[in-house]
Amino acid sequence: xxxxxxxxxxxxxxxxxxxxxxxxxxxxxxxxxxxxxxxxxxxxxxxxxxxxxxxxxxxxxxxxxxxxxxxxxxxxxxxxxxxxxxxxxxxxxxxxxxxxxxxxxxxxxxxxxxxxxxxxxxxxxxxxxxxxxxxxxxxxxxxxxxxxxxxxxxxxxxxxxxxxxxxxxxxxxxxxxxxxxxxxxxxxxxxxxxxxxxxxxxxxxxxxxxxxxxxxxxxxxxxxxxxxxxxxxxxxxxxxxxxxxxxxxxxxxxxxxxxxxxxxxxxxxxxxxxxxxxxxxxxxxxxxxxxxxxxxxxxxxxxxxxxxxxxxxxxxxxxxxxxxxxxxxxxxxxxxxxxxxxxxxxxxxxxxxxxxxxxxxxxxxxxxxxxxxxxxxxxxxxxxxxxxxxxxxxxxxxxxxxxxxxxxxxxxxxxxxxxxxxxxxxxxxxxxxxxxxxxxxxxxxxxxxxxxxxxxxxxxxxxxxxxxxxxxxxxxxxxxxxxxxxxxxxxxxxxxxxxxxxxxxxxxxxxxxxxxxxxxxxxxxxxxxxxxx
Numbered sequence: 001x002x003x004x005x006x007x008x009x010x011x012x013x014x015x016x017x018x019x020x021x022x023x024x025x026x027x028x029x030x031x032x033x034x035x036x037x038x039x040x041x042x043x044x045x046x047x048x049x050x051x052x053x054x055x056x057x058x059x060x061x062x063x064x065x066x067x068x069x070x071x072x073x074x075x076x077x078x079x080x081x082x083x084x085x086x087x088x089x090x091x092x093x094x095x096x097x098x099x100x101x102x103x104x105x106x107x108x109x110x111x112x113x114x115x116x117x118x119x120x121x122x123x124x125x126x127x128x129x130x131x132x133x134x135x136x137x138x139x140x141x142x143x144x145x146x147x148x149x150x151x152x153x154x155x156x157x158x159x160x161x162x163x164x165x166x167x168x169x170x171x172x173x174x175x176x177x178x179x180x181x182x183x184x185x186x187x188x189x190x191x192x193x194x195x196x197x198x199x200x201x202x203x204x205x206x207x208x209x210x211x212x213x214x215x216x217x218x219x220x221x222x223x224x225x226x227x228x229x230x231x232x233x234x235x236x237x238x239x240x241x242x243x244x245x246x247x248x249x250x251x252x253x254x255x256x257x258x259x260x261x262x263x264x265x266x267x268x269x270x271x272x273x274x275x276x277x278x279x280x281x282x283x284x285x286x287x288x289x290x291x292x293x294x295x296x297x298x299x300x301x302x303x304x305x306x307x308x309x310x311x312x313x314x315x316x317x318x319x320x321x322x323x324x325x326x327x328x329x330x331x332x333x334x335x336x337x338x339x340x341x342x343x344x345x346x347x348x349x350x351x352x353x354x355x356x357x358x359x360x361x362x363x364x365x366x367x368x369x370x371x372x373x374x375x376x377x378x379x380x381x382x383x384x385x386x387x388x389x390x391x392x393x394x395x396x397x398x399x400x401x402x403x404x405x406x407x408x409x410x411x412x413x414x415x416x417x418x419x420x421x422x423x424x425x426x427x428x429x430x431x432x433x434x435x436x437x438x439x440x441x442x443x444x445x446x447x448x449x450x451x452x453x454x455x456x457x458x459x460x461x462x463x464x465x466x467x468x469x470x471x472x473x474x475x476x477x478x479x480x481x482x483x484x485x486x487x488x489x490x491x492x493x494x495x496x497x498x499x500x501x502x503x504x505x506x507x508x509x510x511x512x513x514x515x516x517x518x519x520x521x522x523x524x525x526x527x528x529x530x531x532x533x
Contacts, residue, residue, distance in 0.1 A: 014042040016067035018087045023075035039238045069101040079124040085142040104154030115150040192353035204342045212324040216336030219346030222388025225329040240298040242269035250305040258312045296323045304330045348385025355380045361394025
């Protein structure tokens with residue numbers, strides 16, 4: 001039976017701040033708000049100069065309901081405001097109904113004064129009882145809310161040396177709570193076998209440890225190294241004074257752009273555009289090196305391929321501040337062994353997770369028909385637990401008939417284990433496929449592979465892949481076949497072409513395309529050919 005209660009509201013804000021205008025609007029509350037925003041934490045603070053009436057506005061009510069955390073700043077005149085008291089009642093109701101997190105902060109006031117409503121709070125309630133003598137139940141509701149709030153875990157300003165230290169503690173506590181919320185609701189959506197891996201990497205990171213560390217994440221292409229590093233970065237970046245995620249280091253190195261990445265690293269860590277004017281970014285100026293020793297940073301270097309790339313990016317920064325973390329993802333295990341003993345090796349997905357990931361992309365969240373189950377298992381087995389290959393194969397097989405699935409699976413299994421020369425696409429000749437299949441290839445695999453790999457007609461590929469040269473030409477197929485052909489003439493070892501997609505996926509897609517062949521194109525001297533309608 002469906003529940004009669006309404007569903008909880010969608011969270012629009014991370015934090016709602018309840019505070020007294022008279023006491024903290026232009027001081028502590030504003031400083032807290034700005035610090036939260038600087039940490040990319042979405043905070044709501046009502047700063048209207050005129051608040052008419054005794055009841056809080058519908059907009060403010062919605063802001064409270066749509067927040068994950070509420071910070072209540074109790075101060076000397078908090079109880080004097082009926083708006084503050086009504087906010088508190090609503091906040092505690094959200095805590096009970098939706099599990100909203102409530103953090104009381106006792107700013108320059110003792111918690112017992114708030115609980116027992118003495119001193120300034122006693123004066124405020126004398127006025128409330130006189131003003132609301134015909135609605136004394138409301139006054140009692142406010143009294144109870146104040147008392148209940150003091151029994152929650154909170155922070156006392158007298159225990160901190162000053163406002164900045166207290167604000168930092170509040171931000172850290174909020175981040176910790178949001179991290180738990182985000183982990184359970186957002187970060188792992190659509191991912192499989194991820195939680196245990198994240199826990200193992202976090203164990204290596206040991207975020208609370210004061211020492212500086214380099215952590216390595218190693219594994220084959222398409223195994224999920226970048227995904228793991230991205231999740232770790234999203235979960236923890238707010239705990240660091242500076243942070244930077246550098247993607248595709250290997251690609252930048254091939255394009256001779258490592259100096260650009262180094263400049264980007266320095267700029268993002270220190271938020272100082274003057275760094276852009278450095279004439280020699282590969283030489284560490286003393287003032288930059290000293291800033292590194294004073295600033296706790298989180299750096300991710302994604303897809304590093306050689307020690308040269310690593311040295312170019314972080315050479316001279318060996319003495320990073322205590323608590324700093326550098327995460328390096330790579331396929332090169334030896335590279336990591338030269339710089340750290342903290343290495344996480346990413347393994348393939350187990351059979352259950354591999355099947356679920358494949359079916360997610362093959363059936364798009366729809367429960368697969370029973371007669372597809374065995375075929376799905378066979379395709380998932382072919383991918384050997386590689387997430388990238390599972391996604392590509394799943395998307396390619398989406399919405400095609402079971403007869404085509406059966407033919408595709410047979411071809412995959414027949415070709416399993418055969419060696420594939422990644423620079424040689426089917427000995428220079430691939431068979432043509434029907435328009436419907438080629439359109440599917442273009443729409444999905446084309447976006448994934450062709451758009452990133454295939455240049456325009458007549459373009460010299462050496463600008464993209466310096467280790468080899470390829471010139472592309474196009475000609476139409478026969479009117480009857482309706483197939484457009486793209487011939488890629490490759491000079492050199494073709495290794496960069498192979499890197500654009502995994503060997504297994506390339507071989508799998510070629511096998512599937514063969515199922516639909518209508519005619520054989522005469523072999524050419526060219527090393528590769530790709531087709532789409």
